[in-house]
Every structure is written in C-alpha cells, then in structure tokens.
Amino acid sequence: MRPSLRLLNLEVSSLQGSRTLYVCSVCRQEARPRPLVARQFLRNASNATPITERVRRKIWGTDNPPGLKDPYGGEGVLERKFKKDQPARQGEESENLDQATEEAQAESEADLAAAEAYEPATSWEGLPRVGHLGRWSDLPPSETDGYESFMLKKKVTKKGQLSLAAHQAAVEISLMHTLNMPLTKVCDVVEHDKSVFKMLWKCKIQPGANGQWSQAVVYPSKEAEKALVYIFEQIGGHPEPALAEETAEGAEEAVEESKWEDLVSEVNDKNIPFFGYADVRDKGFLSLPLDDPATKFAFLKRFSQLSGHYLPDPVIHSLATVGQAVEYVHSALNPKPKKLADYLANSQGLNNLPNVKVFAKKQMPMDRDEELGRKKVIEAELRSRGLIE
Amino acid sequence: MPVQGIRAVTNARNGVGAFILQCKRLDFHYCDWAGSSRGMVAFLKNTLPSFAKANPQIEIRVSPRPHKHPVIKGHYINGREKAVCVRNLEPEQIFQKANLLKEASGEKLKRTKKPITSINESVRGIWSPYHGDVKTV
Numbered sequence: 001m002r003p004s005l006r007l008l009n010l011e012v013s014s015l016q017g018s019r020t021l022y023v024c025s026v027c028r029q030e031a032r033p034r035p036l037v038a039r040q041f042l043r044n045a046s047n048a049t050p051i052t053e054r055v056r057r058k059i060w061g062t063d064n065p066p067g068l069k070d071p072y073g074g075e076g077v078l079e080r081k082f083k084k085d086q087p088a089r090q091g092e093e094s095e096n097l098d099q100a101t102e103e104a105q106a107e108s109e110a111d112l113a114a115a116e117a118y119e120p121a122t123s124w125e126g127l128p129r130v131g132h133l134g135r136w137s138d139l140p141p142s143e144t145d146g147y148e149s150f151m152l153k154k155k156v157t158k159k160g161q162l163s164l165a166a167h168q169a170a171v172e173i174s175l176m177h178t179l180n181m182p183l184t185k186v187c188d189v190v191e192h193d194k195s196v197f198k199m200l201w202k203c204k205i206q207p208g209a210n211g212q213w214s215q216a217v218v219y220p221s222k223e224a225e226k227a228l229v230y231i232f233e234q235i236g237g238h239p240e241p242a243l244a245e246e247t248a249e250g251a252e253e254a255v256e257e258s259k260w261e262d263l264v265s266e267v268n269d270k271n272i273p274f275f276g277y278a279d280v281r282d283k284g285f286l287s288l289p290l291d292d293p294a295t296k297f298a299f300l301k302r303f304s305q306l307s308g309h310y311l312p313d314p315v316i317h318s319l320a321t322v323g324q325a326v327e328y329v330h331s332a333l334n335p336k337p338k339k340l341a342d343y344l345a346n347s348q349g350l351n352n353l354p355n356v357k358v359f360a361k362k363q364m365p366m367d368r369d370e371e372l373g374r375k376k377v378i379e380a381e382l383r384s385r386g387l388i389e
Numbered sequence: 390m391p392v393q394g395i396r397a398v399t400n401a402r403n404g405v406g407a408f409i410l411q412c413k414r415l416d417f418h419y420c421d422w423a424g425s426s427r428g429m430v431a432f433l434k435n436t437l438p439s440f441a442k443a444n445p446q447i448e449i450r451v452s453p454r455p456h457k458h459p460v461i462k463g464h465y466i467n468g469r470e471k472a473v474c475v476r477n478l479e480p481e482q483i484f485q486k487a488n489l490l491k492e493a494s495g496e497k498l499k500r501t502k503k504p505i506t507s508i509n510e511s512v513r514g515i516w517s518p519y520h521g522d523v524k525t526v
Contacts, residue, residue, distance in 0.1 A: 340453070341453060350438050353449075357450045361452070
C-alpha cells in the first residue's frame with residue numbers, strides 16, 4: 001500500500017482482525033485502538049521518520065533542516081507536572097499501606113483477647129433490652145385508636161332494603177323538620193332500637209302540595225307520635241338556650257341510649273339489616289322533593305349511612321326527588337351490560353329459540369375444527385410431527 | 390290381526406312441501422366498539438328474535454368480530470357462502486339484506502340472457518331434415 005493511501009485508512013488494519021470475518025466500517029472505527037490515530041500519521045513502513053520531519057526535509061531541501069528538534073516546544077505543562085508528582089505519590093502510598101497493616105494486626109489481637117474474656121450470661125440482668133422500642137406501634141391500642149366507619153360495613157343491595165333506608169331517612173328528616181332541629185343530627189344514631197325502627201317503619205309519608213317535609217309524616221298512632229317526638233328531641237338536642245343543662249343531660253342520655261341500641265342490635269341482629277324487614281309499607285316518600293339544599297344534603301347523608309352507597313356530586317346535583325335517589329342506587333347496583341353478547345345471552349326472546357346461537361368471543365377457524373370434531377385429530381398429527389408441543 | 394292402513398288422503402300442497410330453503414345458516418358478525426355496527430347492534434337486539442322465529446329452518450349464529458365492519462354471512466346447501474357488509478346501515482336495511490341472503494340460491498350471480506330457462510330437454514327434439522313430411526321445392 002502506498003503511504004498516501006495508508007494515511008486515509010484510519011480503520012482497524014487487517015493485522016488486528018482476521019480478513020475472513022466481515023466487520024462493518026463503523027464497527028472497525030469503534031474497535032480501532034485510540035493511540036493509533038496520532039501514530040498513524042507518524043509511522044511509515046519504510047523508515048521511522050515521522051511525516052512532519054519528512055515534510056520539513058522536503059521544504060528545506062536537506063536531510064538536516066534547521067530548527068528545533070521538537071517544533072512544538074517539548075512536553076506540555078500537565079505532562080511535566082504529572083512526571084514530577086508520580087515519584088512522590090508512590091512514596092506516600094507505601095507509607096499508608098504500612099500503617100493500615102499495623103492497625104489490622106492490632107485489632108485482631110484485641111479481638112482474640114475479648115474472646116478469651118467472654119462469659120455466658122446466667123440471668124437477664126444487665127443485658128441490653130431487645131424488642132420494645134417505645135414507639136406508638138409497640139404500645140397497646142388505646143380508645144382513640146379504634147375506628148368505626150360512618151357507613152355500613154356491608155352495602156345494601158336489595159331494592160326493598162334500599163327503599164327501607166330511603167323511607168327511614170325521609171321519616172327522620174321530616175321529624176327533624178317538624179321539631180325544627182338540626183337535620184344532620186339524625187346521623188348520630190347509626191341504628192335504632194327495633195321498637196323505634198318499627199314505629200318509623202309504620203309511619204307514612206304524604207307529601208303536601210308545596211312539597212314541604214315538615215308536615216309530611218303521618219303517624220300510625222298518638223303514642224307512636226309522642227314516642228318518636230321524644231326520641232328525636234333527645235337526638236337533636238333542645239334548641240332553647242334556657243334549658244341548656246337539660247339538653248346536656250338529654251344529649252348524654254341519647255348517647256347512652258344509642259350505645260345501648262347498638263349493643264342490642266349487635267347481639268340480636270348482627271347481620272340482618274333493618275331487622276329482617278323486606279320492604280316499605282307505602283311508596284309516598286318517593287315523591288318527596290329534594291329542592292332545599294340543606295334537606296337534600298341531610299337526606300342523602302342519612303341515606304348513604306343507612307344504605308352504604310356513596311352518591312357522586314354530579315348525580316346529587318341532578319337529583320330532584322327521593323325516588324330518583326333510590327332509582328340511581330338501584331341502577332348503579334345493576335348496570336346495563338356493555339357487551340352485546342351479555343345482553344343477548346340474557347334476553348328471553350333469543351334464549352328460547354333453538355336455531356339461534358350467541359357467541360361471546362370471536363369465532364376462529366380452530367373453533368370450526370372443534371365443532372366438526374377434527375380438532376383432536378389435527379392436533380395429534382401436528383404433535384406427532386413435532387410442530388406443536 | 391290384519392294391518393290396516395290409515396284412511397286419509399294426502400293434502401295437496403301444490404309442491405310447497407317439497408321446497409327446501411337453500412340457505413342453511415346465517416352468521417351475524419358485529420363489533421361492540423365501532424360506530425359502523427350501531428345499526429347491526431340495534432338489529433340484533435330488536436329484530437333478530439322475530440326474524441329467527443320466522444325462519445326456524447335457518448341456523449343463526451351471532452358472534453363478535455372486534456374492530457371490523459359488521460357482516461352477514463350466508464351458508465348454502467351447495468357449499469357456497471355469501472357475505473354482505475352492512476356497515477353504517479339502518480336496522481331495516483339490514484333486515485332487507487338478511488332476507489336477500491335467506492332467499493338466495495347460493496349460486497353465483499348470472500346474467501339471464503333468455504327469458505325462459507329450463508333444465509329439461511326439449512320434448513320435440515332437434516329438427517332434422519331427414520324426418521317428417523316430404524318437402525317439395
């Protein structure tokens with residue numbers, strides 16, 4: 001190869017890789033050792049004189065051109081500094097090594113001495129305590145750690161029970177309206193006693209012409225009215241400030257009552273919601289309006305608490321009557337099938353027909369093989385030929 | 390005891406009883422996602438039960454074909470099949486297409502050049518100059 005051509009060849013030469021293996025030019029560039037770049041220009045096959053020297057000679061026309069031997073001023077600043085530092089560093093490193101070995105030897109001797117002085121403990125006294133670290137999680141649970149959810153643990157799913165929840169909430173909110181008490185106080189009592197619940201259940205609701213809640217309740221009897229008014233006065237607390245002491249006592253009583261009710265309910269009907277009642281007696285409450293925002297909020301809060309279903313904000317905004325709330329929860333429980341196959345599988349018109357077949361999945365050629373009874377044969381043949389496993 | 394025949398006369402049905410519908414199966418393919426299947430989905434929901442009830446001799450299969458246009462495929466007793474794409478069609482139009490496939494013979498569509506076609510041979514036979522009356526010029 002001529003020197004001029006060789007200068008152009010910046011890639012790995014054939015000496016470094018075998019010629020038989022094909023290597024693309026990019027890879028050859030990558031594989032080329034870096035120091036070669038500078039040297040490639042300097043080296044020549046015929047003699048060791050670098051190209052710069054040969055150029056100088058040609059320019060001057062003599063074999064010994066005048067000028068410096070190294071035209072670039074000798075070694076750089078960094079190179080000179082590096083050469084100076086190297087011997088000093090080597091000396092320091094050797095000293096450090098000596099110190100480290102001495103320390104290691106001393107430590108190993110101390111360990112040996114400690115092992116000889118070890119005595120096994122016979123009692124726990126004086127030993128460091130392991131385990132309880134005084135954190136919150138290590139302490140036994142206190143009263144404040146207990147958590148009781150606002151809603152029911154198990155959601156109500158049957159439509160009758162949903163109606164019961166809505167009816168109870170409507171009667172309670174109506175009672176609070178008539179008593180002129182804070183409406184959301186009804187949520188303080190999660191579950192009433194069975195007798196109280198029965199009275200609430202017997203109450204009917206006849207919404208007036210104006211759609212007012214205050215006069216909507218129709219009591220089954222005078223005694224029931226008295227009892228309910230008394231109970232809900234206790235729950236709501238007295239509004240008059242002159243009887244502040246009494247109200248405090250009443251509130252305490254109410255709390256006690258509610259606790260007692262809770263206990264009873266836990267003992268008697270632990271898993272049965274609404275004491276086994278299946279449905280409401282009348283449907284008058286469904287047409288109660290939810291125009292007033294405070295009433296709407298109170299009703300939906302109580303309804304959520306009793307039924308265990310949350311209602312999203314856009315839905316709450318669009319609700320106009322109690323019936324719509326019940327209907328929404330019922331529809332949310334039984335969503336329409338999104339897939340047509342599910343709809344057709346449930347439709348009575350097609351299920352009764354013997355000539356209709358509905359598939360939920362796409363039918364592939366393999367399904368056809370299976371239907372015709374040749375799938376097994378095909379698979380066995382493929383397996384025998386080693387084409388499938 | 391001698392065997393007695395049933396004393397009844399066969400009902401004359403003018404050949405209607407002998408007719409066999411050529412279409413043996415109709416496949417309805419739809420897509421749950423695509424908008425071109427909207428009419429097909431409505432057809433399957435509302436019209437198919439009555440259509441299937443009216444044609445008990447046709448096997449009807451409904452299966453999804455995701456991300457494809459809706460198709461009705463007819464299978465015929467001559468072994469051929471016909472497929473009709475019903476994308477973006479209304480349920481009534483799809484009903485017409487289903488009827489078309491139901492009534493089709495399964496043969497390839499042919500252009501009818503002559504008004505009368507028959508598979509029977511001619512009763513008179515082919516004309517021959519050597520037969521018949523003596524011809525005078």
